[in-house]
Amino acid sequence: MKPITNIPKYRMKLTHENTPIHTWNLPGVPDEFKIFIKRDDMTGSTLSGNKVRKLDFLLAGAVAQGYKQVITGGQLQSNHCRSLAIAAREVGMKSHLLLIVNEHDESKISIEGNMLLNCLSAAKMYIVQKSQVGKAGLTPKFENLRQHIKLTTGEKCYTIPVGGSNEVGVFGYIEAFREMMNQNVCERFDDIVVTSCGLGNTLAGLAIGNYLTGSHLRCHGIDVSEQTNRVIPSIDDILTKLGLHHVKAENIVNVIPGYHGNGYGLSTREELEFITMVGKKTGIVLDPVYTGKAVLGLVQILNTRKEMFKGKRILFIHTGW
């Protein structure tokens, strides 16, 4: 097996590591399956979830290269943007967030949820209307802002892509897989399931970790976004950047599309009832945007398409908030 290339030089430890794995008596699962959950909703307090693992690598690189300011972007209530805002303050950097909003929602913006946490972390926020975002996404706006900051403050600004999803951020979950090896996941489980959204970076990290250590598990991404055709090309791109040209994403991940419901940030009644029931019966709190949709999908798939799974011992990765 060829070694991977482009391993990041720097890492910081924002993540509270060794998050627990325990059984999960998830309602609606057929008796033959046993479900377990890895609690990556416990990777930190305000900084919880999968984002913080990516930032361990992304921000470490920025700090090591002497950057004092950092730009990223996402949807108005983006978890990634909030995580970056908090982490940036922890390491003494100033953050700039480009937040996308639907035109008709602009007048309803209020300082609540992640927006409140962004304010409390002194992030500078810029509202971008969805209609102003073209095919290239936020990238041209990141560049304009970077140049503006350089001109007005003289300081260089580090840019982190939407979701922290690139060949550096992916090491968050390659490293998480190493942690999971120490928790004996390869012996204890047959399948790993995670929410896949956007570019599927968390899924990519887990699948690459699994591949590099012998592919004992089957990795599934339950896709909760409408644009499902982005995940496989994006994982292929990362594999290439890590020198794994000979590996094909479709051979190391199973992306299961169709669980976006009413769309990003919109919940169906069924999803809300499901999340409420899971919280009440198991004490695990799922979020309506990502894990709520994915876990409802998981239960449905276990009931209708169980042949997708390698075995009966399934580990769900809770990607937090």
Ligand SMILES: Cc1ncc(COP(=O)(O)O)c(C=O)c1O
């Ligand atoms: C809670 C949660 N789960 C899953 C995801 C998707 O992660 P990725 O973009 O790495 O696929 C996100 C993205 O922000 C998230 O906030």
